[in-house]
Amino acid sequence: MQAIPGSIEAVETLLSDQNYVTGRALATVAFLALKLGRPLFLEGEAGVGKTEIAKALAAGLDRRLIRLQCYEGLDAASAVYEWNFPAQMVAIRTAEVTEGTDRETLTDELFSDRFLIRRPLLEAMSPQPGGPPVLLIDELDRTDEPFEAFLLEALSDFQVTIPELGTIRAPEPPIVILTSNRTREVHDALKRRCLYHWVDYPDFDREMQILAARAPEASQTLSREIVAFVQRLRTEDLFKKPGVAETIDWAKCLLALDVIALSPEVIADTIGAILKYQDDIQRLAGSEAARLLDDSRKALAERP
Ligand SMILES: Nc1ncnc2c1ncn2[C@@H]1O[C@H](COP(=O)(O)OP(=O)(O)OP(=O)(O)O)[C@@H](O)[C@H]1O
Ligand SMILES: [Mg+2]
Secondary structure (H helix, E strand, O other): OOOOOOOOOHHHHHHHHHOOOOOOOHHHHHHHHHHHHOEEEEEEOOOOOOOHHHHHHHHHHHHEEEEEOOOOOOOOHHOEEEHHHHHHHHHHHHHHOOOOOOHHHHHHHHOHHEEEEHHHHHHHHHOOOOOOOEEEEEEEHOOOOHHHHHHHHHHEEEEEEEEEOOEEOOOOOOOOEEEEEOOOOOOOHHHOOOEEEEEOOOOOHHHHHHHHOOOOOOHHHHHHHHHHHHHHHHHHOOOOOOHHHHHHHHHHHHHOOOOOOOOOOHHHHHHHOOOOOOHHHHHHHOOOOHHHHHHHHHHHHHHH
């Protein structure tokens, strides 16, 4: 188990050791979340590194990563615990044919650890050999308000009560990271418990650093062209702008095709790596890709 980093710079180093590039603002809020033991709430566009930072932190701190993936209709049973009903039925049947099992022992047995299915929140509240885990509550905006209210409670006292077993309390609170794509606003009460950071698209220099970390095979010249083009593309009015994930994917596609420089033809052939909606792809048809490429090259020429 790695100790909690003692400074903002130490957080930056810990993350960069995991090939995760942060700016000062994100490193600061992550440092504070760790230091004060507060949940970190990250909001931002798709593919900007919200989920990845939780993975990088867990790996860097040598902690277990426990992920609760949110979706519509997620309820406490799927988030905290469930009884293994089929296994309980089998145990009851077996007891019926075995003589001498008394009812009380059977009931105790049926609601013991053996038949308990631990879901992510219960796991995160249970003692972990490597120290408090990183609990990633991913894409919170996909759940509904009742679940959010439930979560608020779970996050305020870090304990879970199972009527048949009693209360399970985290010996030390887990490191909690929540993410949202902001398809709806998350309730103020929950946000108030957390430190908040909006994860934006990286600027040119940071995206170059990310590409160097994640697609180191790409040459400096090609990387610069890729990043400049993607940055230019993001200023267009698109239905879904390319995230950092798309930039990395695109670089890998271009490398696989042995491309050394962008051209309108290459862009047309590989556009599916950066744009995922037909309407957006359509916008780039004809001379539009060439125009954006020209623009991005002009911007590159002006860079030192
Ligand atoms: N700052 C960064 N440093 C290194 N890699 C990054 C960074 N940001 C994004 N990436 C890369 O982009 C990929 C996508 O990031 P991630 O899955 O964290 O995005 P997200 O914000 O969670 O997106 P979504 O909202 O779609 O879930 C990661 O696998 C990682 O390779
Ligand atoms: Mg994510």
